[in-house]
Amino acid sequence: MPTFARLPPPEQVAPLVRWFWIPQWRIAPGRVSRQQILSFPACNLVVGPDGVELAGPTTRVSYRDLTGTGWAVGALLRPAAVPHFTSDPAALRDASRRLDLPDLQSPVVEAMTGAGDASQRHAAAVAAFADWLNATVGPPGPEALLANTLAELVDTDHAVLRVEDVAARLHVSTRTVQRLARRHVGLSPLTMIRRRRLQEAAQLLRTDPATDLAGLAARLGYADQAHLATEFRTVLGFTPTAYRRGTSDAVTSATARRFS
Structure with missing residues (x-):
């Protein structure tokens, strides 16, 4: 079954992120793990091995079928951070959009695939994510x-x-x-x-x-x-x-x- 970690945001991005969440999974060949998701009414910025996406607020339950081996590092965004990524979050209801953010993806992937145990990799990934947010989004008004x-x-x-x-x-x-x-x-x-x-x-x-x-x-x-x-x-x-x-x-x- 997938493992799930939820980490508090570093102080410098606490006005921008409610928490970071990191699922990891290793599903046996030929098997599928269906994850039922009842998301919080907020946007999530999610980094994975294949890219970055902005997931909008949801109005219904959704599912995610996991296969093989994988991970993601997500930030449950506070409202203050949302306008930096979209001027119309309502257009992303129950949907997501790929973002071209290599400066965010690269350090997070490096942290998640680097040395150390799971907790050390998670901490490094959150630190890299937070550093990028702090430098890119800036303090909210x-x-x-x-x-x-x-x-x-x-x-x-x-x-x-x-x-x-x-x-x-x-x-x-x-x-x-x-x-x-x-x-x-x-x-x-x-x-x-x-x-x-x-x-x-x-x-x-x-x-x-x-x-x-x-x-x-x-x-x-x-x-x-x-x-x-x-x-x-x-x-x-x-x-x-x-x-x-x-x-x-x-x-x-x-x-x-x-x-x-």
Whole structure:
């Protein structure tokens, strides 16, 4: 099965990157490992042996079939970094675009294929990635930092259930919130809130399959259990009950990891 490492960003790029993530895999010949991915509502800059790509925000679950041997080094970008790579992140929803960035790819590939154990190679790859970001993107301005605050608020304040809640906490208009989300995330603020709630629901069901669904729905601000089930089915393609049943199976659980 693939291994997955998540590393915090160095201090100099903390306003630009939420974390770095590094999957590695060595799949037996003739076998395929399908990875179910429920990504965070954000863009990812991903370096691999074959190039660099910018993956846009997602609106649904996706899959990645892994074969052979490989790796990737990804940066989950904070909103402040996104305009440097695209002026319209919404155009990349559920899609990705190849970028010609040899100055980024070369040092990361060198680090990932160099000497040392896995943790040493990972640290070197993150350092190379961070050095490039720091030199290329530069420090974010006030609007970009406000967009970071917006995303952090949606991610961490579970009392935020509406766009008006975000606007009140940021002391700006709902129109400003919508503009920030459109330019720096590529999703509407309401979509970000809904995705955060769904992420949390999925996480709780993975870690505790015995979680009461009605109680979970109430805890996360859904109108009722049926509302939670509808959201699950719309985005993931199956119900919370089916998801819970799948995560209780060791084989399914092992193949249901997020790459970002």
